[in-house]
Amino acid sequence: MPITFDHVTYEYPTDGTPVPAVKDVSLEIADGSFVCVLGENGSGKSTLAKLMNGLLVPTDGDVRVDGASTNTEDEDALFAIRKKVGMVFQNPDNQMIASIIEDEIAFGPENLGVPREEIEERITYALEAVGMTQPRHHTPEKLSGGQKQRIAIASVLAMRPSTLVLDESTAMLDPKGRREVMEVIRELNRQGITIVLITHYMEETVRADRVIVMSEGAVVMDGTPAEIFGDTEAVRRYHLELPISDYLAEKLREAGLSLPHKIYDEKSLAEEICRSK
Amino acid sequence: MSIEVKDLTYTYSPNTPYAATALRGVSLHIEEGEYVGIIGKTGSGKSTFIQHLNALIRLQSGEIKVYDIDLNAKKPDLKKLRGTVGMVMQYPEYQLFDETVEKDVSYGPRNLGLSEEEIRERVREAIELVGLDYEEVRDRSPFELSGGQKRRVAIAGVIAMRPRILVLDEPIAGLDPRGKQEILALIKKLKNAYSPTVIVVSHDMDSVAENCDKVALFADGEIARFASPREIFYDDELLSRTEMDCxxxxxxxxxxxxxxxxxxxxxxxxxxxxxxxxxxxxx
Incomplete structure (x- = not known):
C-alpha cells in the first residue's frame, strides 16, 4: 500500500510569520518503487521525508500510509506507521544508541515487544541484508562510515518496514562507503522494499524509477530520470546538475558526436561512444 | 617551499590500551602555489595529518616546517603559524558562535593583534570575497543565514587572517550542486587572492580530478602515493589496494x-x- 500526500502543507512553528517548508504537495509513492528527491538545500526535502512517517504532521492536508492518516492521537496507529516507514539520516554517529551491534539492531523490535526468538531471526535477517554478518558482537564505534550507515539501515530493517526513507544517507561517506550503501539500497529495492532517497548526488538517481524535484517547498518536477535530466532548461532553473556521464554526453554531442538522448552511466556512455563512429 | 613534513608519526592515547596509531612516518613536501588534494578512506589519517599543519595537534614524532616556522622549535611561533595556515574544518558552519557576522569574522584577525581599523578592513574584504554583501550581513546573526551562506561566513572568518596556506577539510560535503560549485569557485578565487597554496581533503574524486595539481593518497596512516591526479587515478593496482574510486x-x-x-x-x-x-x- 502506498504513501499518499493530499494537499500537504507544513509550517515550522515560529515567532514571526510562518513560512511553509512544504507547500500544497500532493503525490503518491507507489509500492516497490525507487524514488529520488532532489532540490537545493532549504527546498523542503527533509521536511517532506519527515512527513512520510509522522515525525512531522501536516499543518494542512493529510499524509496517509496504507490508508492510515499520520495525523492521529492514537499512539498505536502512529507506531504502526513508523514501523512501516523507516528513516535513515545523514550522520550515522547520531543514530547509534547501543554499544554492541546486535543490541543496536534489537532495540527497535524489543520496543515492539517482539518475542526473543524472533528478534534473533530479525537480527540475522537485517545484518545479512546489509552484508554485515561478521562483527555482530562488536561495538559499532570502530566501524567505517559506510559500515555504520549499513548498521543504521539494518536497525531500521529489523522493524520489517515496507518503505525506507534515506535523507542524504551517503553525504558523509567515503567513495567505498557510498558504493556499499547504494548497493544495499538497490538490493533492498529488488527485494520489494520501497525506497525514497533524498540526495544531492545526481549519479545516485540514474537507476531510480522516478525523480521528484522540490523548490521552495513545492514539487516542481516529477518524472523518470530521463524526463527530468532531458529538460536542460529546468535542470538549470532548479540548480540541479546533470549526472557527469550525461554532462559528458551533452558536451560530446555539441562537439559533433552522434549520441542518442538517454540517461547514461560510465559504461553505457563508453558503449555509445564506440558505436557512434 | 611552503610546507615540509618529515617522518611524521602520531598515536592517539599513547601508552594506554586504546592506543591507535593514526600516522606512520609521513613525509610530504608542498610547494607554494600548489593545489593539493588529500584523499583516502575514512580513518586513513587525512584529518590527523592536516590538524598538524597549524598545530591543532601537538607534534609527537617527526619534523614540520611551514615557511620559516619550525614546529620542532622549543617554543614555535603559534600565532604566526595560525596566521599563515588557515584551517576550514568539516561543516565549519557549526562553529559559528558570535552574535553578528561581523563579530564572528573578526575573531581571528583580532587574535592576531591587529589594529581595529585593519580588522574592519580585513573583515569587509573577507565577507565580500566570499560573495556576501558586507553592509547587508554585517549586523545580522550568522544563525539566520542559509546553510550555504553560513559556510561562506565561516570561511570568511578564516580568510580574514589572510593565510598564505588554506587548508579545507571536506569543504563541499553535504552541499547541493550550486553550493558545491560556489565553494569550488571561491577556493580558486582565494588561491589567486592571498592563499597561493591550497590543501583540500575530499571524498569527491571528480572535483579532486578537476581542480588539484597533486594528490596525496593516504592509506593506513601512510601516504601511499603523492603524484599528479593522472598518475594516481590511472594506477588501478594502487586504487584497489587503497579501496579508492577514480x-x-x-x-x-x-x-x-x-x-x-x-x-x-x-x-x-x-x-x-x-x-x-x-x-x-x-x-
Whole structure:
C-alpha cells in the first residue's frame, strides 16, 4: 500500500510569520518503487521525508500510509506507521544508541515487544541484508562510515518496514562507503522494499524509477530520470546538475558526436561512444 | 617551499590500551602555489595529518616546517603559524558562535593583534570575497543565514587572517550542486587572492580530478602515493589496494579501453575527455 500526500502543507512553528517548508504537495509513492528527491538545500526535502512517517504532521492536508492518516492521537496507529516507514539520516554517529551491534539492531523490535526468538531471526535477517554478518558482537564505534550507515539501515530493517526513507544517507561517506550503501539500497529495492532517497548526488538517481524535484517547498518536477535530466532548461532553473556521464554526453554531442538522448552511466556512455563512429 | 613534513608519526592515547596509531612516518613536501588534494578512506589519517599543519595537534614524532616556522622549535611561533595556515574544518558552519557576522569574522584577525581599523578592513574584504554583501550581513546573526551562506561566513572568518596556506577539510560535503560549485569557485578565487597554496581533503574524486595539481593518497596512516591526479587515478593496482574510486571521467576511459578503444591521452577532467574524443579523431 502506498504513501499518499493530499494537499500537504507544513509550517515550522515560529515567532514571526510562518513560512511553509512544504507547500500544497500532493503525490503518491507507489509500492516497490525507487524514488529520488532532489532540490537545493532549504527546498523542503527533509521536511517532506519527515512527513512520510509522522515525525512531522501536516499543518494542512493529510499524509496517509496504507490508508492510515499520520495525523492521529492514537499512539498505536502512529507506531504502526513508523514501523512501516523507516528513516535513515545523514550522520550515522547520531543514530547509534547501543554499544554492541546486535543490541543496536534489537532495540527497535524489543520496543515492539517482539518475542526473543524472533528478534534473533530479525537480527540475522537485517545484518545479512546489509552484508554485515561478521562483527555482530562488536561495538559499532570502530566501524567505517559506510559500515555504520549499513548498521543504521539494518536497525531500521529489523522493524520489517515496507518503505525506507534515506535523507542524504551517503553525504558523509567515503567513495567505498557510498558504493556499499547504494548497493544495499538497490538490493533492498529488488527485494520489494520501497525506497525514497533524498540526495544531492545526481549519479545516485540514474537507476531510480522516478525523480521528484522540490523548490521552495513545492514539487516542481516529477518524472523518470530521463524526463527530468532531458529538460536542460529546468535542470538549470532548479540548480540541479546533470549526472557527469550525461554532462559528458551533452558536451560530446555539441562537439559533433552522434549520441542518442538517454540517461547514461560510465559504461553505457563508453558503449555509445564506440558505436557512434 | 611552503610546507615540509618529515617522518611524521602520531598515536592517539599513547601508552594506554586504546592506543591507535593514526600516522606512520609521513613525509610530504608542498610547494607554494600548489593545489593539493588529500584523499583516502575514512580513518586513513587525512584529518590527523592536516590538524598538524597549524598545530591543532601537538607534534609527537617527526619534523614540520611551514615557511620559516619550525614546529620542532622549543617554543614555535603559534600565532604566526595560525596566521599563515588557515584551517576550514568539516561543516565549519557549526562553529559559528558570535552574535553578528561581523563579530564572528573578526575573531581571528583580532587574535592576531591587529589594529581595529585593519580588522574592519580585513573583515569587509573577507565577507565580500566570499560573495556576501558586507553592509547587508554585517549586523545580522550568522544563525539566520542559509546553510550555504553560513559556510561562506565561516570561511570568511578564516580568510580574514589572510593565510598564505588554506587548508579545507571536506569543504563541499553535504552541499547541493550550486553550493558545491560556489565553494569550488571561491577556493580558486582565494588561491589567486592571498592563499597561493591550497590543501583540500575530499571524498569527491571528480572535483579532486578537476581542480588539484597533486594528490596525496593516504592509506593506513601512510601516504601511499603523492603524484599528479593522472598518475594516481590511472594506477588501478594502487586504487584497489587503497579501496579508492577514480573520477567518472577515468571510469569512462577504462570502459572505452575494455571495449578496445584507446585514447591518445589519459584524461582526468571532463574537458580533457571531450578533447581526447573529438580533437584529432583518435579513433
Amino acid at each position: 573520477p567518472s571521467v577515468v571510469k569512462v576511459v577504462k570502459e572505452l579501453e575494455r571495449l578496445g578503444k584507446s585514447l591518445p591521452t589519459r584524461p582526468v577532467t571532463k574537458a580533457e575527455l571531450v578533447a581526447a574524443l573529438t580533437v584529432g579523431e583518435g579513433v
